[in-house]
Amino acid sequence: MSPDDITIVMQGIVVDDKGIDRSIINNIRKVTQHFPRCKIIISTWKMEPERNAQFCKLARYLGFAYIINDDPGITSKIKDGIRYVSNVNRMIVSSLCGIQLASASFVIKMRTDSYFTSDAIIDLLERYIVNDKFERHVGYSVFNHMVLNYNLFSRNARGYLPYLFHPGDILFCGYKDDVMSIFDVELADERIFKISKHGYFYTIMNYVPEQYILVKCIEKRTGLQVYSGNSQINNKLIVESEMYYINNFIPCDSGNIAFCWRKHKSHYHNKGRYSVYDYSDWMRVYNKSMRGLRTPIDRKFMIKKWLRFS
Structure with a gap:
């Protein structure tokens, strides 16, 4: 597989209060260094004329393309004097507009606050997507092919944060x-906000952004309304969530794809790391659901399971 067949779309902000964000430019530079033959598209928002001129110069210097989108703004709702907000529409617009510009067969969708430390993902793309040998259940296949998914935050439906239909939105890679x-x-509109609680689980969101894009994607592609929101959870829905994930996504961790997203440590303090799928989790569910096989329980799995439910 040739790198010429791949476009990398980096979506998100490129400026801060002081001007062009240097950390973002460093991220872009690292990606261009590791993928010199891939077209790189930055999909961001309208900015002040002076900053826009600076950004255009950087684009010419580093050799990337870009699109400046109208900002759809935040989605919000005020309830009991509290304002709830979400950036889901910004993610949708910047991702979609950037991907639409891609002319290559394959796209890596990532964020401007992340970067790669090598081109290892190309080998995984060829192994898992181009030479795909996984069986798929037609009734749960939303895409034409599988999609690689960075496992933060691809929530395990049986973990201690049981967000269903929740892939990680930071990186997708595929056709x-x-x-x-x-x-x-x-x-999205204000209907994504709704307080839901059951047991120890509590959220102000009927759909968090990752859930919203997948549920709406399934609805648009298949006509099925698979999930009405976080107020619902039962074993049937857990199984449905698992089936949609294993038939459409393959989770990859940072080490597999040489990927760095520092915000998980700096802003989230590594929270939720045991609530997500890793490849071994995925294989267990896949083997059981698609092949009728049970993977032997090992010590690593038991420790991880204990951490998830403790």
């Missing part, structure tokens, strides 16, 4: 049409 379809959905 252009499949990755584009994830974001080719209607914009």
Whole structure:
């Protein structure tokens, strides 16, 4: 597989209060260094004329393309004097507009606050997507091919944060049409906010952004309304969530794809790391659901399971 067949779309902010964000430019530079033959598209928001001129110069210097989008703004709702906000529409618009510009067969959708330390993901793309040998259940296959998914925050439906239908939204990699379809959905409105609680689980969101894009993608592609929101959870829905994930996504961790997203440590303090799928989790569910096989329980799995439910 040739790097010429891949476009990398980095979506998100490029400026801060002081001007062009140097950390973002460093991220872009690292990606261009490791993928010199891939087209790189930065999909961001309108900015002040002076900053826009600076950004254009940087684009020429580093050799990347870009699109400046109208900012759809935040989605919000005020309830009991509290304002709830979400950036889901910003993610949808910047991702979709950037991917639409791609002319290559494959797209890596990532964020501007992340970067790669090598081109290892190309080998995984060829192994798992181009030479895909995984069986798929037709009734749960939303995309034409599988999509690689950075496992933060691809929530394990049986973990201690039971967000169902929740892939990680930080990185998707696959055929252009499949990755584009994830974001080719209607914009969200205040209905994404709804307090839900059961047991120890509590959220102000009926759909968090990752849930919203997947549920709406499934609805648009199949006509099925699979999940009405976080107020619902039962074993049937857990199984449905698992089936949609294993038939459409393959989780990859930072080490597999040489990927760095520092915000998980700096802003989230590594929270939720045991609530997500890793590849061994995925294989256990896949083997059981698609092949009727049970993977032997090992010590690592038992420790991880204990941490998830403790």
